Amino acid sequence: xxxxxxxxxxxxxxxxxxxxxxxxxxxxxxxxxxxxxxxxxxxxxxxxxxxxxxxxxxxxxxxxxxxxxxxxxxxxxxxxxxxxxxxxxxxxxxxxxxxxxxxxxxxxxxxxxxxxxxx
Amino acid sequence: xxxxxxxxxxxxxxxxxxxxxxxxxxxxxxxxxxxxxxxxxxxxxxxxxxxxxxxxxxxxxxxxxxxxxxxxxxxxxxxxxxxxxxxxxxxxxxxxxxxxxxxxxxxxxxxxx
Numbered sequence: 001x002x003x004x005x006x007x008x009x010x011x012x013x014x015x016x017x018x019x020x021x022x023x024x025x026x027x028x029x030x031x032x033x034x035x036x037x038x039x040x041x042x043x044x045x046x047x048x049x050x051x052x053x054x055x056x057x058x059x060x061x062x063x064x065x066x067x068x069x070x071x072x073x074x075x076x077x078x079x080x081x082x083x084x085x086x087x088x089x090x091x092x093x094x095x096x097x098x099x100x101x102x103x104x105x106x107x108x109x110x111x112x113x114x115x116x117x118x119x
Numbered sequence: 120x121x122x123x124x125x126x127x128x129x130x131x132x133x134x135x136x137x138x139x140x141x142x143x144x145x146x147x148x149x150x151x152x153x154x155x156x157x158x159x160x161x162x163x164x165x166x167x168x169x170x171x172x173x174x175x176x177x178x179x180x181x182x183x184x185x186x187x188x189x190x191x192x193x194x195x196x197x198x199x200x201x202x203x204x205x206x207x208x209x210x211x212x213x214x215x216x217x218x219x220x221x222x223x224x225x226x227x228x229x230x231x232x
Contacts, residue, residue: 004162033219040224042223110163110164
């Protein structure tokens with residue numbers, strides 16, 4: 001399967017602990033996005049990368065959150081000193097933008113998400 | 120401000136009945152519009168998308184959507200609902216290249232026998 005994959009699928013952690021999630025995008029995709037989805041809500045944009053450059057961060061992304069995409073391939077999202085309010089589904093998505101041309105559509109392809117529960 | 124509104128939090132339809140899920144958007148530039156479906160505990164699956172051209176777009180699983188610029192709407196329809204269509208449906212808007220997709224709050228579809 002060559003879709004977006006996320007690891008782990010589920011994570012339970014104690015408040016105050018650090019957690020790290022991984023996302024492997026579709027291999028040729030140069031854009032990678034992180035979203036957060038809380039119960040009963042749609043996904044909310046957190047940040048995105050164009051290759052290895054992080055181009056925008058939402059104000060939802062507090063100082064405790066950091067995302068990296070060191071070689072322009074996989075990405076990690078780390079949450080430090082987790083709080084109960086961080087409990088959510090974290091979704092990763094990727095898309096391909098080649099120059100100024102839309103390639104194969106402009107939609108983002110989503111992974112299955114990582115469900116984080118902070119106890 | 121850029122936003123997507125799905126006025127119906129949940130909808131219940133009988134199996135075999137027709138379905139329409141409403142979506143209104145606010146977006147400053149040319150919008151790229153999408154409908155995604157999400158089953159419990161799962162990621163998002165793209166049903167259909169609109170970029171330009173014919174304002175009636177066909178998607179997977181028998182869904183279609185109509186873009187109405189004058190009403191800033193992109194409603195999703197299906198002529199005959201199946202029990203397996205029960206899920207959460209999200210309308211979304213993005214800029215060129217899929218940048219920063221903005222989602223509505225979703226509509227939960229229940230299908231009764």
